[in-house]
Amino acid sequence: MYLSTSRAADLAGGTPVPSGPLRAVPGTVFALGLVSLITDVSAEMVTAVLPLYLVAGLGMSPLAFGALDGLHQGATALLRLAGGRISDRTHRRKLVAGFGYALSAGCKAALLAVTTPWSVAAVLAADRTGKGLRTAPRDALISLSCPPQDQGRAFGVHRALDTAGALLGPLAAFGVLWVVADGYAAVFTVSCCVAVLGVVVLVLFVREAPAPAPAARAPLPPVRTLVRIPGLRRLCATAAVLGLFTVGDAFLYLLLQRRLELPAAYFPLLPVGTAAVFLLAALPAGRAADRLGRRRVFLGGHVLLLGACLLLLAPVPAGPPLVLGVLGLLGLFYAATDGVLMAAAGPLLPAGLRTTGLAVLQTAQALARFAGSLMFGAAWTLWGPGPALGIAAGGLVLSLAAVALFGGREGGGPS
Template sequence: MYLSASRAADAAQGLPAPGRRSAVPGTVLALGLVSMVTDVSAEMVTAVLPLYLMVGLGMSPLAFGALDGLHQGATALLRLAGGRIADRTRRRKLVAGTGYALSAVCKAALLAVSTPWSVAAVLAADRTGKGLRTAPRDALISLSCPPGEQGRAFGVHRALDTAGALLGPLAAFGVLWLAVDGYDAVFTVSFCVAVLGVVLLALFVREAPATATGPVAATRPARPAFRTLLRSPGLRRLCLTAALLGVFTVGDAFLYLLLQRRLDLPAAYFPLLPVATAAVFLLGALPAGRLADRVGRHRVFLAGHLPLIGACLLLLAPWPAGPLLAVGVPALLGLFYAATDGVLMAAAGPLLPPDLRATGLAVLQTAQALARFAGSLLFGAAWTLWGPSPALWAAAAGLLAALAVAAWRHPAYLRARPPGAA
């Protein structure tokens, strides 16, 4: 459906044709397919990693919190480097491809390590690849469509990306079920799939079209341009909001570990827990993007944190474990991602000049990643000192308070419609 008429539009300028509601650009679809394949690879590893580290290698909750924070935020500065290099060279595809290739190599490296902190070193390198590629990739998406359709474009990309997140845990489950040496087999298959993603990027993704501001930006001094970007009030507000909420965002891995304990789930079935999350994310990403284009991306982004609070409260509920808990927690987590992940990037894109699009998105992603890094450390420490239930109560209360502060501090953002909205 989205493929029709997109190639002609891309061939012209990489933008949808004016005057009509056009198909999603082919660049967005190609990047979505690359992300889908790469996510199959990544989620195969992510699905088994918490159990592998905490049960197989005996890592404590505090140590796992540090590792999970590293996994999310320790390479945050590389997002800035990737975005800045991509904007300075205007080779966003090349920078993104380097990040994808590095992550693929790290999947093979997991076969050679066997201690918790050697695994942590490989994961840090893998996150380096993700840090390099994320901002250039999102800049390619943002530059391929007009401001009024940013939410829809990011929704389509995130839906395809999440299809990989849905298939990855299923693939890991199948490999663990069939293979004798299950974890090594998962890492091997993950590496092969990651290589396929790099090949798809090289063959089918095109560089963003040159913009009117591009040649001018190339002659401007880099530092003043970057300072101008940081002085943007819209970007500052988004960064502060994302960071405030990120500190109290409980990571998926912690929620899945707590759910596995409540359900007393066998280890072989653990990779299935993210499947419901991915399915809901897949179904909700495009509708959430369209809704954000119509009613306001900041409203949808803030409201999207309410399902995460609901997931925490559901885990804390006193009733016995059952189907409601098994399906409800992953589904609420999927709603959270559908309403926040792509929507945040769509909110930022129109605020940024084309020649600094990747850099600006990297600044926002870095702020969020560093906050989530701190949040993982705090939650792991709270779990170790107080136990899982008090830690969850504290996270849910903190997130609710952060939402109230964000809505109170920026009421104009909640009333505003996105650029180009009907």
């Protein structure tokens, strides 16, 4: 299948490494994980309150929110390519990533000055611009810091630290809203301060190997070289097909909030449950992907997302079993897909095009999720949340079946 080529690439790598679960992870991975932890505290403070702030506070319709949620995903798409290409051309991955982190920090301050849905959308687009610029260079730094057979483990460690921030961010937002009634401005202020701290940590503690002298650099391979890598083409197709029917977590939280009739002050706690499961499962999922094959783990993650959608559609009474089931399945979905996809791509790509190749893959996924959010928001507006979720679940079933039946199989390792 699409992801099995990465397993073959892993087996082809001959770099000896220590064995056992306590193998050392490069310091670059931990440093970038710490930056992501701090930055995710900042980002998730905003993300945790944003759906309710826009829909309940500013009166945005589900269709408009679907467009905004899609913009949140799609605004990064082409900029990931730009960030990746600039990083590979200049060999300054840390610098490009740092600019992206700094831009996002500035956008947190800008949220204090905007009060209409579409002015908020413009600020969020700029924030996603920063994310688009930084994501591929950051993932390339992780990928280049460890041998092919440890890619899943390295990304699992990074995603675990990243998710610790995603766990703490909603708790921080909940604390602010608990102290300050309707304290959205206070949430944005604290978020901005935390984001600045993340940039400082990046500058002081993340290390990158010095760029080679211009005369010593090999010519940068053309981007069209990536098209000739069958494994990358298959990964992009898989990410796009499944991403088209991946329901965004913001929509799932809104559906849960409606089922539970949850007060606004408690809404930020919903992402905490997802993040807690993601945090616990990220490293085991990465190690399982290294051992069992990244395709199996990646596709299995989407089956778990399908389970969360079906649970919301089922006539389950509103209560703890529904909440724990949906949030648990959603957290396991992210653990089995987020870092695993990048780990699958890394060994397939030449070092000179590592950042650009990861950016191409991320762009395919982001554009598909952008289209998916628009379709889900339109279906919600036209037919209601239940039918919209049913359509998305049916599309995900068909997508999984298509990937399973027509993806093919490559490589000699486990699929």
